[in-house]
Amino acid sequence: MTVNDDYHTLSGIPIEPLYSPAQVGADGFDPAADLGKPGEFPFTRGAYPTMYRGRLWTRRQIAGFGTARATNERYRFLLAHGQTGLSTDFDHPTLTGYDSDHELAEGEVGRLGVAIDTAADMGELFDGIPLDQASVSLTINHPAIVLLAMFLHTAEKRGMPWESLRGTVQNDSLKEFHGQKTFALPPGPALKLTTDVLEFCTKHVPNWYTISISGYHTREAGSDAIQELAFTIAQGMAYVESAQRRGLAVDSFAPRLSHFFGVHNDFFEEIAKFRAARRMWARLMRDRYGATRPESMRMRFHTQTLGSTLVRQDPLNNILRGGLQALAAVLGGTQSLHVSGYDEAYDIPSEGAMRISLATQMILAHESGVAATPDPLGGSAYLETLTNRLEEAAMAYIKRIDGMGNGSMLDGMLEAVGSGYIESEIAQASYRYQQRVESGDYTIVGVNDEYRDEAASAGSLELFEFDYAEEERQIERLTTARQSRSEKAAADGLREIVNTARADGNLMPAILTAVGAGVTEGEIMGALRDEWGEYVDPGVF
Amino acid sequence: MTSQAHQTPANPPRVLLAKLGLDGHDRGVKVIARALRDAGMEVVYLGMRVTADQVAAAAAQEDVDVVGISVLSGAHMRLMPRMVEALERHGLRGDRESGDVMLLVGGTIPDTDVAGLKGMGVDGVFPVGTFTGEMVEFIRDNAKL
Numbered sequence: 001m002t003v004n005d006d007y008h009t010l011s012g013i014p015i016e017p018l019y020s021p022a023q024v025g026a027d028g029f030d031p032a033a034d035l036g037k038p039g040e041f042p043f044t045r046g047a048y049p050t051m052y053r054g055r056l057w058t059r060r061q062i063a064g065f066g067t068a069r070a071t072n073e074r075y076r077f078l079l080a081h082g083q084t085g086l087s088t089d090f091d092h093p094t095l096t097g098y099d100s101d102h103e104l105a106e107g108e109v110g111r112l113g114v115a116i117d118t119a120a121d122m123g124e125l126f127d128g129i130p131l132d133q134a135s136v137s138l139t140i141n142h143p144a145i146v147l148l149a150m151f152l153h154t155a156e157k158r159g160m161p162w163e164s165l166r167g168t169v170q171n172d173s174l175k176e177f178h179g180q181k182t183f184a185l186p187p188g189p190a191l192k193l194t195t196d197v198l199e200f201c202t203k204h205v206p207n208w209y210t211i212s213i214s215g216y217h218t219r220e221a222g223s224d225a226i227q228e229l230a231f232t233i234a235q236g237m238a239y240v241e242s243a244q245r246r247g248l249a250v251d252s253f254a255p256r257l258s259h260f261f262g263v264h265n266d267f268f269e270e271i272a273k274f275r276a277a278r279r280m281w282a283r284l285m286r287d288r289y290g291a292t293r294p295e296s297m298r299m300r301f302h303t304q305t306l307g308s309t310l311v312r313q314d315p316l317n318n319i320l321r322g323g324l325q326a327l328a329a330v331l332g333g334t335q336s337l338h339v340s341g342y343d344e345a346y347d348i349p350s351e352g353a354m355r356i357s358l359a360t361q362m363i364l365a366h367e368s369g370v371a372a373t374p375d376p377l378g379g380s381a382y383l384e385t386l387t388n389r390l391e392e393a394a395m396a397y398i399k400r401i402d403g404m405g406n407g408s409m410l411d412g413m414l415e416a417v418g419s420g421y422i423e424s425e426i427a428q429a430s431y432r433y434q435q436r437v438e439s440g441d442y443t444i445v446g447v448n449d450e451y452r453d454e455a456a457s458a459g460s461l462e463l464f465e466f467d468y469a470e471e472e473r474q475i476e477r478l479t480t481a482r483q484s485r486s487e488k489a490a491a492d493g494l495r496e497i498v499n500t501a502r503a504d505g506n507l508m509p510a511i512l513t514a515v516g517a518g519v520t521e522g523e524i525m526g527a528l529r530d531e532w533g534e535y536v537d538p539g540v541f
Numbered sequence: 542m543t544s545q546a547h548q549t550p551a552n553p554p555r556v557l558l559a560k561l562g563l564d565g566h567d568r569g570v571k572v573i574a575r576a577l578r579d580a581g582m583e584v585v586y587l588g589m590r591v592t593a594d595q596v597a598a599a600a601a602q603e604d605v606d607v608v609g610i611s612v613l614s615g616a617h618m619r620l621m622p623r624m625v626e627a628l629e630r631h632g633l634r635g636d637r638e639s640g641d642v643m644l645l646v647g648g649t650i651p652d653t654d655v656a657g658l659k660g661m662g663v664d665g666v667f668p669v670g671t672f673t674g675e676m677v678e679f680i681r682d683n684a685k686l
Contacts, residue, residue: 092562092563092564092565092614093563095563095565096563096565096590098563103592104562104563104590104592105562105563106562106616106619106620107562107614107616107618107619107620108562108563108564108614108616111614111615111616112564112614112615180565181565181566181567181589182563182565220566220568221567221568222568222571222572308568311670312668312669312670313670345649345668345669345670346649346651346652347615347649347651348615427571427575430568430571430572431571431572431575431576434572434576434673437672438672438673438674447670463651466615468619536588537567537588537589537590539567539571539586539587539588539589540571541570541571541572541574541575541586
């Protein structure tokens with residue numbers, strides 16, 4: 001594919017030589033029905049009528065490394081430097097449901113996120129953080145039910161009623177099989193746990209966002225914008241159908257679903273993607289699932305600038321990449337934002353890099369004027385055309401997956417995930433992108449152009465330095481925690497979890513009791529793996 | 542070093558790729574798997590969440606020339622010594638008549654770790670952003686077949 005004399009977006013949508021205002025309204029596009037007003041169906045122009053005039057997006061930089069104590073210090077730093085919401089990155093052992101002393105955990109305890117084994121660790125993580133002021137996002141998926149139980153336990157111990165808690169648990173089990181790849185269980189059981197969390201929170205933690213339906217990881221895994229859009233919406237449809245199958249009314253839980261996207265380099269395509277996502281979700285929720293409350297149709301989302309767009313060469317240039325991506329997210333109407341650290345091609349971000357990320361957000365919010373009116377690019381012939389093209393292309397994927405489930409997106413997604421279809425689609429897009437970069441067909445400044453300077457590298461960057469003693473500290477904490485609990489209460493707690501799993505009941509009450517008795521995350525997930533089996537990645541490339 | 546002349550279409554390098562530990566970032570290793578295959582090499586992708594011992598056992602069984610490990614969790618300095626040791630234990634490195642199996646690592650690796658990795662016996666280090674073409678060339682030039 002040559003694109004030099006033949007313009008395309010990064011996901012391959014052809015770009016005309018010129019777009020004229022008269023084109024808006026061509027090919028059946030009806031501004032009244034397809035755009036509407038911000039805050040109104042189909043929400044193309046924004047989730048809220050006044051958008052950032054009413055409230056700026058939340059500056060939510062994810063953080064997590066080492067022990068709970070170390071991450072707690074980073075949280076306090078971020079809150080002191082302009083952050084307005086918290087987001088927790090867990091380490092690989094926690095994400096995959098293993099305790100810190102498991103064989104496979106070696107070298108990864110606290111390395112890319114915080115290590116949490118017990119409810120006591122969770123208490124320490126949020127020690128002194130005003131949970132009623134800063135909303136918290138827990139970025140955890142297959143073991144989401146366990147970590148959320150630990151969080152609810154912590155809140156209860158602090159005397160905070162669950163009704164007062166505001167926050168998000170990612171809990172997006174399906175994307176683990178093609179996006180983040182930190183699965184702990186096979187697709188069916190993982191989807192059951194996702195639905196348990198949704199059901200429990202709908203009844204008992206009413207202000208909590210129960211799933212953050214995520215495309216970000218799919219994009220980092222190498223998908224293009226169309227695939228990110230399609231698979232994210234498809235995952236959401238599967239969750240809606242799973243909850244409906246349990247007898248929950250769509251309007252009872254849909255308002256507490258949120259979304260999470262990445263943002264890449266192609267500025268207009270990304271803005272169009274966010275607008276198309278809102279419109280698709282609104283239409284599907286109303287027309288396919290019978291939602292009647294506007295809140296059930298209104299997509300709200302978090303955005304993270306994509307780490308995979310950051311390069312090692314001339315790393316300071318990544319600050320500008322992050323700034324442009326963040327601008328696209330804001331023009332696309334994001335509700336919260338993380339700007340990745342410019343040093344992330346080397347390691348997890350340093351404090352200095354996170355300060356610049358927060359400043360990037362504040363410059364956009366306060367200096368640039370882009371937050372002054374909703375959807376300021378709405379009506380642009382180019383943008384509206386791209387929005388339509390993205391919606392059409394993503395709907396074609398959804399139709400195909402729907403067909404795999406004979407009209408059920410729940411069954412269709414289980415099939416699409418289980419057969420490796422989604423993973424294979426992403427792997428192909430990822431390879432195409434790499435080929436374009438290596439051939440020079442897509443220019444990345446300092447990487448594949450004449451400005452490439454072999455000597456330009458990390459140079460004097462002050463990178464994050466991981467303290468491996470954190471791993472030993474965490475294993476010591478875990479050992480002490482196991483020794484100081486009642487073995488009988490712990491064993492009873494685990495047995496109740498297994499019994500509930502066998503009876504196909506909602507596991508949240510049993511897990512709440514167990515974490516209160518000091519049962520560890522790895523023990524709970526281990527018991528569930530024994531019941532339901534393990535997932536082996538097919539490794540499609 | 543054996544010359545490239547030994548590598549013919551009938552005798553392409555056999556490469557085993559794997560991810561150690563729990564790290565889920567598999568975009569890179571899959572792109573590399575595809576690129577090496579497209580370059581005519583025989584590629585076995587063992588997948589993710591495997592131990593160093595499993596990798597070495599598979600390398601022995603598959604009789605590969607090259608073992609490529611992908612680590613984006615930052616745990617490379619902890620995991621690669623285990624990998625070197627496992628290859629030795631399985632008789633693929635050290636005192637071996639046919640020569641050592643080549644060991645490569647790729648991932649989120651700071652420049653400051655490259656010397657340390659080579660010192661422990663890793664033959665090639667490929668940080669994120671390395672072009673697949675560079676890797677193909679490195680294997681063609683250096684693999685002992």
